[in-house]
Amino acid sequence: MTQSVRVAVPRKGRPLEAVLERIAMVTDAESVVDEVISTLRHEKAITKGSIDPTMDVYERLSTISTLHDEYKPEYTLRRDDRPGMPRRIVFDTLTIDISGIPVQLIGREEPFRALRTHTFGLGFDSADLVLEEVVDLRADGIDSIDEINARIDPMNTDVRVVTGLGDTVYHTLLARPDVLDYDVSLDRSFIIEYQGTLCISPRYERLVEAVLGTYALDDVSFKYPHEEQQEEAAISNAGVGVYLTVTGSTAREHGLVVGEELFPSETVLMQNNAETTAKTDRVRDILATCEMEEMMTEINTQSLDANNKTTE
Incomplete structure (x- = not known):
């Protein structure tokens, strides 16, 4: 056999x-x-x-x-x-x-x-x-x-x-509109210039470091959602964050701008x-x-x- x-x-x-x-x-x-x-x-x-x-x-x-x-x-x-x-x-x-x-x-x-x-x-x-x-x-x-x-x-x-x-959803940059200047794109270049907190799920800390690179995160500190808090709501409170999106509809419901798709979760x-x-x-x-x-x-x-x- x-x-x-x-x-x-x-x-x-x-x-x-x-x-x-x-x-x-x-x-x-x-x-x-x-x-x-x-x-x-x-x-x-x-x-x-x-x-x-x-x-x-x-x-x-x-x-x-x-x-x-x-x-x-x-x-x-x-x-x-x-x-x-x-x-x-x-x-x-x-x-x-x-x-x-x-x-x-x-x-x-x-x-x-x-x-x-x-x-x-x-x-x-x-x-x-x-x-x-x-x-x-x-x-x-x-x-x-x-x-x-x-x-x-x-x-x-x-x-x-x-x-x-190919079963792809993306780790995506999300931000409140008031955090962005009117002519600024929400992408990797934004993070390089950004100084402040970045809201992420704790389990994705090392992934985010690998995806964005340590240089871009020099002046960035991580913030995590409270227990039972929805990630999109936590990002809205923090101003900027990274979370998984499919269409981005949930993020938009929380008033967030959907930015660059950073890495495929596949x-x-x-x-x-x-x-x-x-x-x-x-x-x-x-x-x-x-x-x-x-x-x-x-x-x-x-x-x-x-x-x-x-x-x-």
């Missing part, structure tokens, strides 16, 4: 959905991917209180998990961060064939750290974590996924970013260079380039051409 390639993936949310959608693009596993995404969205709604369940969490877990067939999804329980820390059903494992190679997707709380400890050769996680943990801080900032690997100290980790999945495919094999390289290349989809398109085109010639 062909040995499987194990890939660390997030257990829930947008990052996991991005991974599953990429898997569906390069395989014929659309049905099981849709099943997992639908199941986890339903469980999220239950956890949020939007849906009243007809069974308790253990009954639901036993109903939706399949233990005897690795090609069907298995789920597990974790405590959610919401008030009361309710139990929540999250992804555990699923095997899918990619170009004839069994690929076992394994849910991890912190896939990036699992790669750093050499537990996995391949994995998916947020690019944010790479900036928060291993990217060198320099005077100049960083603004794209492509720049990450050049900022990683090879003595620090063997993990490298392969590619992003799910990325990563590999541990010390744990690569011919199989992991093959799986990596297909996931990174959607090679299989291109192959299937070519095969279908050739088949169509052959049928047309037969008809003629």
Whole structure:
């Protein structure tokens, strides 16, 4: 039996959905991917209180998990961060064939750290974590996924970013209009000249330092939202800040100007260079380039051409 390639993936949310959608693009596993995404969205709604369940969490877990067939999804329980820390059903494992190679997707709380400890050769996680943990801080900032690997100290980790999945929201500069002069753009150049407080989420402090660069932050001090305070409201109080935006509508509702998109908060495919094999390289290349989809398109085109010639 062909040995499987194990890939660390997030257990829930947008990052996991991005991974599953990429898997569906390069395989014929659309049905099981849709099943997992639908199941986890339903469980999220239950956890949020939007849906009243007809069974308790253990009954639901036993109903939706399949233990005897690795090609069907298995789920597990974790405590959610919401008030009361309710139990929540999250992804555990699923095997899918990619170009004839069994690929076992394994849910991890912190896939990036699992790669750093050499537990996995391949994995998916947020690019944010790479900036928060291993990217060198320099005077100049960083603004794209492509720049990450050049900022990683090879003595620090063997993990490298392969590619992003395109599920992008942005760390964005936000400010009250009265903080800006009428002819000033809210971008990196503004921060270089700015002296004062910059409101950010505490977990993003090192990321913001990496993205903006230490030179731009020389005369800037960080301020953090109070507990239970919405980030956009805290930035409005502080005057200037950095936070995640999709359309910027929530920021505008708080009277903020939406400035430069500084860095994409995106799910990325990563590999541990010390744990690569011919199989992991093959799986990596297909996931990174959607090679299989291109192959299937070519095969279908050739088949169509052959049928047309037969008809003629």
